[in-house]
Amino acid sequence: MVIILGLRIKFVSIRWKLVSTYLLLIILTLLLIHTFISESIRINYVNEKKVHLLSQGNIIADRVANHNKNSNDMDALLKGYSKEIKSRIMIVNKKGIVLNDAYDVLKGMKINHWEIQESLKGKSIAREHQLKGYGKTLYVTVPIVLNNKVYGAIFISSSLEKVYGNVNKIMRNYLLLAILCIVITGFISFIFAHVIATPIEKLTEGIKKMHQGKLEQKVEIIGNDELTNLAQAFNTMSTKLFQVDQQRKEFVGNVSHELRTPLSAMKLLSESLIYEENVPIKTYREFLKDIASEVDRLDKIIQSLLALVDIDKGKLELNYEVTYVNYLLEKLIHSLKPIAVQKKISMNFVYSEKIQIGLDRVKIQQALTNIIHNAIKYTPEGGIVEVFLYSENGAAVVEIKDNGIGIPKESLPYIYERFYRVDKARSRSTGGTGLGLSISKQIIELHQGEVEVISEVGKGTTFYVRLPKNMNVYS
Ligand SMILES: Nc1ncnc2c1ncn2[C@@H]1O[C@H](COP(=O)(O)OP(=O)(O)O)[C@@H](O)[C@H]1O
Ligand SMILES: [Mg+2]
Structure with a gap:
């Protein structure tokens, strides 16, 4: 049972399937060729012999018919021929009685072979027989004819063992060749199966490891075929999964941290x-105010997280409405004005034309509010925040320019990451969560737009939001 199971498993592997299929094919082909070749060689040899003996038979029959010699002369003649063609020759009369036998055995006896009967009727016959004790034998009979009259027949009996021996010899050589073919085919198919099976095994191994939680797997496959493409696709997939998993872990870590900070403070x-004993009421108020501000912060973080969840869901559906971007911006700046006024920051909005595009109003408003609010937040008192709207290369561009603290070069690649803040301490006092830009970028990209930033520390920051004007809102 165990052995059968073992064989079954081995046989099921693609390696053995390929090797055995190739071997089976080559063996079948070789067998067919064997049958065909051995048959044709045998028929060819035997026919050659038949033709030869028939012509010899005719010559002898002619001589017998035309030379009226006595029986002893005939014996000598037959023995001569018999030696020459290495066959037994007999002369039979019309009644089937042996007149002369080169082997001197059957003289005077009657033989009834079908071939002789036929030749006594005037036909020449050549037929193979399987004789007990002698093996394959060819019987050839030729009529002895003089003046259109049959007087008897020449009977030649010749062993075919040598012919068959020759055929077997050739087939033995063929067998050696066939074995060589099978070995070579086995070897080549094994290499081929190895080439096919190894990448599959490597991929399976990689998938198993991923299953165990080791998401970053690299399968190295040499070559340039479908399997290499598959391996490349697998590698890309595993890298992507690894990254997503890392991001997820990081995100969960960040969220927990961000949520715990206000909680610990509270x-x-x-x-x-x-x-504390005898706490004055003033301290109570102060502390409770702090607690309330931490609750606000928690609320803000949760709101942002909900917005992110919403965006992830919204990837499937955006609620497009044809909107004048200039009016949307006007409204938005108006609502942010009080914060700017509080910081004595002057805000300007400049647009050269009215631009109308299809967009998800609520989401775009959120994205732009985040960026403009940042500009106010990260600009010291007395600064300027300017917003421009114009068209460029078929896109509506919203430019948000401030003369605030700027962003260090090394931080620029990270500002869109979730929870990233350049200055964590300061950001806390400004009430930042580090989620704003991440939300904005995702919303803009959902609209097939892009966001770009140019910034210099101490001088200010400019954000460019580009939204395509000819977006197919119904697709
Ligand atoms: N206009 C800006 N000027 C200077 N720094 C900025 C500006 N906008 C964004 N940043 C930096 O990028 C970080 C990420 O921004 P954001 O995702 O909106 O988080 P936050 O909640 O801190 O505002 C901010 O913490 C800040 O350090
Ligand atoms: Mg922000």
Whole structure:
């Protein structure tokens, strides 16, 4: 049972399937060729012999018919021929009685072979027989004719063993060749199967490892075929999965951290009120105000997280509406004005034309608010925030320019990452979560737009938001 199971498993492997299929094919082909070749060689040899003996038979029959010699002369003649063609020759009369036998055995006896009967009727016959003790034998009979009259027949009996021996010799050589063919085919098919099976095995191994949680797998396959493409696709997939998994872990870590920070602050504040004796009411108020601001912060983070979830869902559907971007911006700047006024920041909005495009109003508003709000947040008191709207290369461009603190060059690649903040301490005081730009970028990209930033520390920052004007909103 175990052996059968073992064989079954081995046979099921693609390697053995390929090798055995090739071997089976080559063996079948060789067998067919064998049958064909051995048959044709045998028929060819035997026919050659038949033709030869028939012509010899005719010559002898002629001589017998035309030379009226006595029986002894005939014996000598037959023996001569018999030696020459290495066959037994007999002369039979019309009644089937042997007149002369080169082997001197059957003289005077009657033989009834079908071939002789036929030759006594005037036909020449050549037929193969399987004789007990002698093996394959060819019987050739030729009528002895004089003046259109049959007087008897020449009977030649010749062993075919040598012919068959020759055929077997050739077939033995063929067998050697066939074995060589099978060995070579086996070898080549094994290499071929190896070439096919190894990448598949490597891929399976990679998938198994991924299954165990090791997501970053690289399968190396040499060559340039479908399997190489498959391996490349697998590698890309595993890298992507690994990255997504990393991001997910990082995100969960960040979220927990961000949520815990205000909670710890609240716990600390409330505990100090609980355990402190005779706390003045003023301190109570102050601490409770701090607690309320931490609650606000928590709320802000949760709102942003919900927005992110919403975007992930929204990847499937955007609620497009044809909108005047200039009016949308006007409204938005108006709502942000109080914050700017508080910081004594002057805000300007300049547009050269009215631009109308299809977009998800609520989402775009959120994206632009984040960026403009950042400009106000990261610009010191007395600064300027300017917003421009214009067309460029078939896109509506919203340019948000401030003369604030700027972003260091090394931080620029990370500002769109979730929870990334250049200055964490300062950002806390400004109430940042590090989620704003990540949300904005995703919304803009959902609209097939792009966002670009140019910034210099101490001088200011400019964000460019490009939204395609000819977007097919119904697709
Ligand atoms: N206009 C800007 N000027 C200077 N720094 C900016 C500006 N906009 C964004 N940043 C930097 O990029 C970081 C990420 O921005 P954002 O995702 O909106 O997070 P935050 O909640 O901190 O505003 C900010 O913390 C800030 O350091
Ligand atoms: Mg922000």
